[in-house]
Amino acid sequence: MRAAADQRVAANTDLQDYFDAIVAADQKVEPRDWMPEAYRRTLIRQIAQHAHSEIIGMQPEGNWISRAPSLKRKAILLAKVQDEAGHGLYLYAAAETLGISRQELVEMLIEGRQKYSSIFNYPTLTWADVGAIGWLVDGAAIVNQVPLCRCSYGPYARAMIRICKEESFHQRQGFEILHTLAHGTEGQHAMAQDAIDRWWYPSLAMFGPPDGDSTHSEQSMAWKIKRFSNDDLRQRFVDMCVQQAGVLGLRIPDPGLRWDQERQAHDYTQPDYDELMQVIKGNGPCNRQRIDHRRRAHDEGAWVREAAAAHARKKVMTHV
Amino acid sequence: MSEPLWEVFVRPRRGLSHAHVGSLHAPDAELALRNARDVNTRRQEGVSIWVVPAGAITASSPDEKDAFFAPAADKVYRHPTFYEVPEGAEHI
Numbered sequence: 001m002r003a004a005a006d007q008r009v010a011a012n013t014d015l016q017d018y019f020d021a022i023v024a025a026d027q028k029v030e031p032r033d034w035m036p037e038a039y040r041r042t043l044i045r046q047i048a049q050h051a052h053s054e055i056i057g058m059q060p061e062g063n064w065i066s067r068a069p070s071l072k073r074k075a076i077l078l079a080k081v082q083d084e085a086g087h088g089l090y091l092y093a094a095a096e097t098l099g100i101s102r103q104e105l106v107e108m109l110i111e112g113r114q115k116y117s118s119i120f121n122y123p124t125l126t127w128a129d130v131g132a133i134g135w136l137v138d139g140a141a142i143v144n145q146v147p148l149c150r151c152s153y154g155p156y157a158r159a160m161i162r163i164c165k166e167e168s169f170h171q172r173q174g175f176e177i178l179h180t181l182a183h184g185t186e187g188q189h190a191m192a193q194d195a196i197d198r199w200w201y202p203s204l205a206m207f208g209p210p211d212g213d214s215t216h217s218e219q220s221m222a223w224k225i226k227r228f229s230n231d232d233l234r235q236r237f238v239d240m241c242v243q244q245a246g247v248l249g250l251r252i253p254d255p256g257l258r259w260d261q262e263r264q265a266h267d268y269t270q271p272d273y274d275e276l277m278q279v280i281k282g283n284g285p286c287n288r289q290r291i292d293h294r295r296r297a298h299d300e301g302a303w304v305r306e307a308a309a310a311h312a313r314k315k316v317m318t319h320v
Numbered sequence: 321m322s323e324p325l326w327e328v329f330v331r332p333r334r335g336l337s338h339a340h341v342g343s344l345h346a347p348d349a350e351l352a353l354r355n356a357r358d359v360n361t362r363r364q365e366g367v368s369i370w371v372v373p374a375g376a377i378t379a380s381s382p383d384e385k386d387a388f389f390a391p392a393a394d395k396v397y398r399h400p401t402f403y404e405v406p407e408g409a410e411h412i
Contacts (some may be wrong), residue, residue: 032379045330079362082358082362083362086358086359086362089344089359090342090359093342093343093344096325096343101322102323102345103322158342159342166363305323305347306345308323308346308348308351309323310348310349311348312347312351315348
């Protein structure tokens with residue numbers, strides 16, 4: 001008995017050592033490899049949250065498909081929202097390789113047991129918001145996601161490579177919408193500025209709490225799931241946006257924004273993290289609406305899934 | 321909603337093999353193919369798609385460790401670089 005137990009412990013240490021060696025060598029962990037349970041749980045939480053964000057993220061933009069100002073803009077927005085659905089699907093598939101089922105994932109979202117990015121709990125009030133989402137929200141997402149292409153978990157890294165390629169179209173289309181508005185009539189310029197004013201701080205909050213308050217960061221960095229800290233990524237985003245806002249001819253709504261020669265980076269005002277916590281807790285402007293809509297869409301699609309399953313069964317029977 | 325899982329393989333262009341690009345759920349093969357078209361080839365990433373029921377795949381070792389492939393490790397003579405070519409031999 002004793003010998004068997006010792007052997008099991010030794011084998012377990014071997015597994016841990018092998019896992020540690022793979023991560024240390026910047027190799028990828030693949031689905032059927034042994035991995036620490038906490039690594040698996042962390043990845044399920046993060047990938048699921050990411051997938052849910054893509055799916056819920058279809059709503060604020062979908063809100064403007066029927067009211068896009070031209071056929072071209074409508075076709076582009078449709079393609080973009082379809083991409084978000086695709087991104088959600090790549091990510092759900094990646095999460096499923098960790099042993100969780102699609103059904104569980106869908107249920108956890110509509111029952112509020114897993115989160116999605118808080119940014120999608122803000123409303124899209126004007127057409128310029130579609131531009132601001134593309135430029136700022138997708139821009140922040142890209143800054144967050146590019147390092148995830150090197151994440152230690154193979155399926156997640158592969159999904160992120162695809163997603164990042166497609167996101168750059170999203171960011172550019174948003175930038176183009178804002179550029180067009182900013183160089184249009186006075187009213188259009190004001191609409192673009194108003195959108196930036198409302199989306200700037202929620203976009204900064206997308207990078208999560210400051211490093212000192214970030215609960216999952218340290219372990220995720222050690223596992224090479226995460227490569228840079230929240231504050232580093234947020235700084236990178238601010239520095240990029242300042243130059244781009246200049247090209248747009250729009251103002252970043254931060255009186256504290258200035259170039260720090262010594263740090264070679266911009267000083268900026270932090271977003272309101274109390275507001276972020278409130279929105280995460282479910283008290284943002286659209287939290288309830290987003291989940292209600294998702295649940296309704298899921299329920300209303302039930303007959304399609306049932307019909308397709310019945311058709312599949314019937315085909316199997318007639319072909320036997 | 322327990323639709324079967326399908327593995328998707330795409331031939332990026334003529335002359336290349338199909339390569340695995342991901343997986344998806346669908347009730348049957350025909351819908352799996354249509355879903356794969358929408359999920360994996362929105363930007364002309366392929367000229368041909370295979371969908372395979374995930375359960376139909378037989379895989380090598382239970383993890384991606386190398387014991388199964390170890391016999392190949394000590395057979396360096398399978399590579400042309402193992403051999404010394406005398407000076408002056410051409411086209412070899």
